[in-house]
Amino acid sequence: MAAEGKTIDALSQFELVPVLGPIGRAVGFSQSNAHMLLAVGLITLLFMVGMRHRAVVPGRLQSAAEMLYEFVEGVLIGQVGHEGRRYFPFVFALFMFVLFGNMLGLLPYAFTYTSHIAVTLGLAILVFLVTTIVALAIHGKKFFGYFFPEGAPLWLAPIIIPVEVVSYISRPISLSIRLFANMVAGHVMLKVFATFIVLIGSLGAVGFLGAALPLAVNVALIGFEILVAFLQAYVFAILTSIYLHDAVHLH
Amino acid sequence: MMPRLPHGSFWRLAVIGLLLAQAPAALAQHVTAPAPTGPVRTDEPLPGGRPPSPPVQADSDRANAIREANRTAAEYNQAAHEAADAGGMPQLDFGNPLTIAQVVWLFVIFGLLVFLAAHYLLPPVAEVLENRRARIGADLDAARDARAEAEAAEAGQRDSTARARAEAQASVAAAAAAAQADAARRNEALAEKLNAQIAEAETRISAARDSAMAALREAATDATDALVKRLSGLDDKTAVEAAVGRELAARNITSGAA
Numbered sequence: 490m491a492a493e494g495k496t497i498d499a500l501s502q503f504e505l506v507p508v509l510g511p512i513g514r515a516v517g518f519s520q521s522n523a524h525m526l527l528a529v530g531l532i533t534l535l536f537m538v539g540m541r542h543r544a545v546v547p548g549r550l551q552s553a554a555e556m557l558y559e560f561v562e563g564v565l566i567g568q569v570g571h572e573g574r575r576y577f578p579f580v581f582a583l584f585m586f587v588l589f590g591n592m593l594g595l596l597p598y599a600f601t602y603t604s605h606i607a608v609t610l611g612l613a614i615l616v617f618l619v620t621t622i623v624a625l626a627i628h629g630k631k632f633f634g635y636f637f638p639e640g641a642p643l644w645l646a647p648i649i650i651p652v653e654v655v656s657y658i659s660r661p662i663s664l665s666i667r668l669f670a671n672m673v674a675g676h677v678m679l680k681v682f683a684t685f686i687v688l689i690g691s692l693g694a695v696g697f698l699g700a701a702l703p704l705a706v707n708v709a710l711i712g713f714e715i716l717v718a719f720l721q722a723y724v725f726a727i728l729t730s731i732y733l734h735d736a737v738h739l740h
Numbered sequence: 741m742m743p744r745l746p747h748g749s750f751w752r753l754a755v756i757g758l759l760l761a762q763a764p765a766a767l768a769q770h771v772t773a774p775a776p777t778g779p780v781r782t783d784e785p786l787p788g789g790r791p792p793s794p795p796v797q798a799d800s801d802r803a804n805a806i807r808e809a810n811r812t813a814a815e816y817n818q819a820a821h822e823a824a825d826a827g828g829m830p831q832l833d834f835g836n837p838l839t840i841a842q843v844v845w846l847f848v849i850f851g852l853l854v855f856l857a858a859h860y861l862l863p864p865v866a867e868v869l870e871n872r873r874a875r876i877g878a879d880l881d882a883a884r885d886a887r888a889e890a891e892a893a894e895a896g897q898r899d900s901t902a903r904a905r906a907e908a909q910a911s912v913a914a915a916a917a918a919a920q921a922d923a924a925r926r927n928e929a930l931a932e933k934l935n936a937q938i939a940e941a942e943t944r945i946s947a948a949r950d951s952a953m954a955a956l957r958e959a960a961t962d963a964t965d966a967l968v969k970r971l972s973g974l975d976d977k978t979a980v981e982a983a984v985g986r987e988l989a990a991r992n993i994t995s996g997a998a
Contacts, residue, residue, distance in 0.1 A: 503830040505838035514812060517841025525849040532853065536861035543868050545875060551868075558865040578858035586853055602846070605831045611843040612850070673831070 499680040503604055503673070521602040528589035528602075557585065561726060568730035572737050579619060580733070583612065584726035591672060591718030595711065603721075604672040606665060613661035616729050624736035635739050664728055668721050675714045682707045960984050 505519040512518075539550035547555055561581045565573050573580075587603055594601025602608050624632045636653040637646055685703035689696045815837075833839060965980045 500829055505830065505836060505842060507838060511809070517838055518845060519838045519842050521838075521842050522845035522849065525846060529849055529853045529856070533856055533861060536865070540861075540864040540868065543864055543871075545868070545872050547868075555865055555869065558862065559869070578854055578862055581862060582850065582854040582857045585857070586850055602842075605839070605842065607831065607834075607839050607843045608846050611846050615847070615850070669831070673829070 497681055497684045499677040499684070502600075502676060502680055505605075520600045521605060521608065524590070524593055524600045524602050525586075528586060528593055531593075532585045532589055561585075564723070564727050565730045565733070568727065569734045569737055573730070573733055576619075576623070576733055580726055580729055583616070583729055584722050587612070587668065587725045588719065588722035591722060592715070594672065594676065595714055595718065601672055601676055603668055604676055606669045609665035609669040610661065612725075613665035616664065616732060617661040620729075620732040620736040623733065624739070627737060628739055632739065635735070660728075660732060664725065668725060671717055671721050675710070675717055679707060679710055679714065682710065957984065957988065960988070 505521055507514040507518060508520050508523050509518055535550065536554050539548075539554035542548070542551065544551060558581070561584045562577065564584075565577055565580045569576070590601065590603040590608075593599050594604065624635070636650050636657070638649070641649055682703040686700045686707070689703065690700035692699065830836070831839075961981055961984045964984055965975075965977060968974055968976075968980055
């Protein structure tokens with residue numbers, strides 16, 4: 490799949506393929522969804538196994554679980570304050586889901602579900618709906634005051650309100666495209682340089698030496714991608730927290 | 741911990757998700773028949789418009805089912821190939837039913853994760869962290885108490901040391917004062933006694949001197965009288981007495997009490 494013939498095929502890695510035989514085909518269950526299930530399974534396993542002793546002095550797995558917990562908690566509480574505690578499972582699930590999706594995608598043969606705009610947009614719209622519903626539930630009609638800050642001169646309303654509404658509505662778009670574009674770019678780069686390794690390596694002895702360069706690039710890229718994987722999950726979580734802050738406090 | 745997503749709504753979401761996930765396939769006709777005698781070849785790429793290969797059969801239901809199954813499989817393959825051939829991104833291929841089904845499954849699986857996180861994954865962590873915080877807090881409190889106690893004990897000890905020292909100093913001072921007073925009293929008594937003795941001795945000395953002086957005048961007069969009698973033969977006792985008196989007065993020796 491890396492180099493069919495002599496072409497660079499960087500996009501076929503994103504193709505969806507139904508799994509689980511005829512049943513999976515009937516319900517449209519693709520390898521992307523299988524990886525989502527795998528991520529959820531791994532997250533569950535990490536916390537179930539890590540926390541099974543509930544030790545006061547934690548072991549390695551428990552430390553990892555606690556670290557992730559406290560990290561997301563810090564992000565959420567730092568933005569929203571203690572009123573945000575009730576949304577913690579949601580933000581935590583988002584962070585872990587995106588983090589594991591990004592990280593799993595770096596493994597060979599794995600599929601990166603966060604590289605699909607449909608998935609990231611789905612998550613972003615979920616965030617958008619949750620934050621909007623929270624805002625409406627807490628503030629009722631006053632929520633619409635969010636689009637026109639108090640104290641602004643009234644004649645500016647025709648300018649301010651559309652700008653605020655557009656910026657509010659474009660949140661899920663920027664949120665989803667950021668994650669999607671980062672993951673696609675990273676994986677395309679990896680695939681392109683991996684193809685270079687194969688293409689150059691097939692040139693014989695000289696090719697073997699030449700292939701070392703794209704290999705080195707790929708090694709560096711993998712490190713970079715691990716950083717991006719974490720960073721994008723963090724960005725997703727912190728932006729969600731910021732939106733939740735706006736929803737809870739209205740500015 | 742957080743009743744944001746109650747069980748009821750989760751299951752409702754799951755059921756809706758399942759139903760929606762089936763929608764694409766359901767739209768593309770039901771796949772109702774079990775696998776027929778011949779295997780359903782799903783990997784055979786069927787170009788779009790080409791009619792299925794088996795000719796019209798008597799058992800048309802079954803044949804239709806097989807045809808549909810093959811067609812569904814072929815659609816996926818075809819869509820994938822088309823996307824690949826067109827050089828477009830598979831992510832933007834919304835003609836592929838898997839793209840939308842993927843999102844529906846995403847909501848189901850993500851909902852499952854939120855549910856698991858809220859009810860099974862996070863509470864133990866919160867509990868452990870709370871326990872640890874409480875334990876560390878209790879230990880710190882105990883340590884603080886112990887320190888306060890130690891400080892109190894130290895202060896008490898310092899207090900009692902100071903008090904003991906003050907007491908000791910007071911008693912030393914009192915003893916010194918008493919000793920001084922005693923010594924002064926004894927000194928005074930001694931001085932008095934000595935003064936009395938001195939006075940007595942002086943009286944005695946002056947009496948002795950007086951008597952000695954009286955005896956000296958008599959002796960001098962007698963000796964002078966005797967000398968004058970022997971040398972000149974004169975016997976003028978009165979003149980001798982006067983001369984001795986004069987001489988003694990000149991030498992500042994008087995016969996009376998000095």
